[in-house]
Amino acid sequence: MLLLAIDTSANASAALLAVQGSTVAVRGAFTSDKTNDHSEVLAPAIEAMLRASGGAKPDAIAVGVGPGPFTGLRVGLATARTLGFAWDVPVHGVMSLDAIALGALAGEPKDDFTVAIDARRKELYWARYDKHGELIDGPHVTVAEEVPPGDIYGAGAGLYAQRLVAVGANPVPGFEDSHPDAVALGTRAAQALATGTALLGTEPLYLRESDAKVPAVMKGKLL
Structure with a gap:
């Protein structure tokens, strides 16, 4: 199975993973070094990875559902849902913090x-x-x-x-700068799929209201 993994809960991150049972091989990976360029870099990075791997269509998509900021999560989720619809493949949600938890297990x-x-x-x-x-x-x-x-x-x-x-x-030393990344998130999803463990839907885990508010003057006009 070819699995496309996406996470935008912090940096924009994407990975293409070849999954066979419990074995995961990384075909391509990208993580931006910024936290505010999700909409600019995510789609081109995915396109480049797919082209480099021969253009094969993924069999499934795993996407981080947060928690994370509104704007970042929306970019990742919208991209995953759109590609899933266009390719007619399943889209699985994974809590983004699970990606770091997977790294913690190595210790x-x-x-x-x-x-x-x-x-x-x-x-x-x-x-x-x-x-x-x-x-x-x-x-x-x-x-x-x-x-x-x-x-x-x-x-x-x-x-x-x-x-x-x-x-x-x-x-824990060595994890002070660790953010969720698509390779770990996709690996977590692959492990769940291999064992028949249920994954999440694609509803975002915002956990709190958006910083953006409708101005009072606009509320009056909308009413």
Whole structure:
């Protein structure tokens, strides 16, 4: 199976994965080094990967559903839904934090752990996993002081390290700059598909209201 993976919960990221059972081979991967160029770089990156791999149509798409900012998530989800419709292939949702959790498993955690990324507004998006990488709580959006104690992975840990340590959380070295990426997200999806585990739909996990508001003067006109 050829799987196209997309995540835009932080940086724009895409990957083309060849999946055979539980074996995943990366055919191509792209991650932008910016956090505000999703609409400009995502589609060209996908087109380039498909062309480099011979132009074969993917058999399925996996897309990160967040949590993440409104604009970024919309770009990734709209792209995945559009391509899924055009190609007539299934589109599977994956919580974006699962991608970092997959990386955490390489260190064989001994206990439950937390994954956290920047949610702006001096807050974090976070979720709690057991030592096998299964989601047990979340996702949430809170200040650092509300994150549970224990090991914590992801860019959120690096962003608020001192505040997290003060409440008993332990930022794990090497993960201070980790954001969800499409290779890990697609691998997570492939593992679920191989074992028959249900994946998510494509509804975004915004967790809070948009920063953009309709001006009061416009509300009056709309009414």
